Amino acid sequence: MAEITKRSDDYSRWYQDVIAAAELAENSPVRGCMVIRPNGYAIWENIQRTLDDKFKELGHVNAYFPLLIPKSFLAKEAEHVEGFAKECAIVTHHRLKQVTVDGKTTVVPDPDSKLEEEYIIRPTSETVIWDAYRKWIQSYRDLPLLINQWANVMRWEMRTRMFLRTTEFLWQEGHTAHATAEEGRAETLQMLEAYRWFAEEILAIPVLPGPKTENERFAGAVETFSIEAMMQDNKALQAATSHDLGQNFAKAFDVKYQDAEGKVEHVWATSWGMSTRIMGALIMAHSDDNGLVLPPRIAPTKAVIVPIWKNDEEMAQMCEAARDLAAKLSPVVGTVHVDDRDKMRPGWKYGEWERKGVPVRLELGPRDLAGQQVMMAARHDRKKQPVGFAVLADAVQAELERIQTDLYDAAITRRRENTHVVDSWDAFTDLYTKGDGGFALAHWCGGGDCEEAIQQKTKVTIRNMPFERDETPGECVHCGKPSIGRVVFAQAY
């Protein structure tokens, strides 16, 4: 295993090194696409399970819509096409043909199999889904319609980064239909809150929920909300979005319902999503120079037991004792792994499980067994202490909770230290050129042109306008016009 680059030396290499060292994912033969390895996919499965339970608790059901979307569908909502046209993969043929060129056999699209109407690989599924909703919705009795889909999508990005921006990515997309604008808005906010809960309580990543500016809105939405997180390099990352789609898609796909009084109206829609990008946030939020650090609530393996021995007899004893402990622990704390591999010394194993981010390590040697105890070590702060067998389950449970809390506290402290109230353009530019960046709470006039000008000059964008923000008017940090209050600026992933 190659050394992990230090964060202070090269943050972006560090990020890639952590992914490689923890065996989360690797590049694939397809440009911009990644192979998610078992260690990475196990985390995604936990993310899926937790979110899926939450969605269902809130009344949603799952369905599956096709990967391929007729080209004409995308064109039905004007803003939507404009937003996605530049990054669509297109399926044009349905058959290959073997040909021999210079004695070598290869395959080419069979010209005779050209599709009359080409398909695009979904960049998001609003269009196919709303085409179906037209058929499913007739009456107010069919509402609300609360459907979620777990799927892969493709957006042909110019520059990709593992998890953070890949050509193909996995996500969930919720698509709901409602009888009134108020219900739609309530759903949009409810799901944003679900994402906030998930990011903060499960992933230990503090986030700022709030509406995006008009420029940053989802193509086709009336209003877009996001949760924004700060990474260890002080850049912002949009961790999830929730869109109030108004009647835009209902009108584009002619989805109407009849209310109790017999009046026919277009329905009101929302969509909301969280993707494998969140894994990039998870990796960057907590990991250190020794590798991955995972919050216990999302970690696939909560604890690993490393037995220590000097000879075959001891090996048998320690392994048996370790398996006994694991069997007692698992029902209380979750998956516990016993690393009984021969041929590897304990020190090597410690290093490996640290790289992979397992929150708690339990060391069990002859001296421990004699004293009916283990040495318990935490991944994130390396604190080590002896714990008696009798109280082990409670102690590990408490340790996992301590780790979860520590990680959240560290992240929120880091965010506080790197969030600055900025009141002049000089201070603003200094922060992002000479300083360490981070979040700037600054006045903004509300003008899209002004927002773009700021981005042009500094590469800093308005992440969102947090619900909890200072709305006292002031002067726009850039143009000096009267402001709508302070919004959050940052360089973003």
Place this chain on the structure above:
RNA sequence: CGGGGCGUGGCGCAGUCCGGUAGCGCACCUGCUUUGGGAGCAGGGGGUCGCCGGUUCGAAUCCGGCCGCCCCGACCA
């Protein structure tokens, strides 16, 4: 798509300037000794040198083209 860097066993690299048929560390396999923070010794397996073409008696090395990866910009979740 522009600017910079890099493609050589699984990983990290040397060799390229100055052409002579591929080497080091780690990992892997076998055996013995080991095992409380990345063990030691001995033996062993594995590479069309990113791809295509050219020059040459001979190319990892020189020339031309292409592809991919990483970093920095323009687009985005």
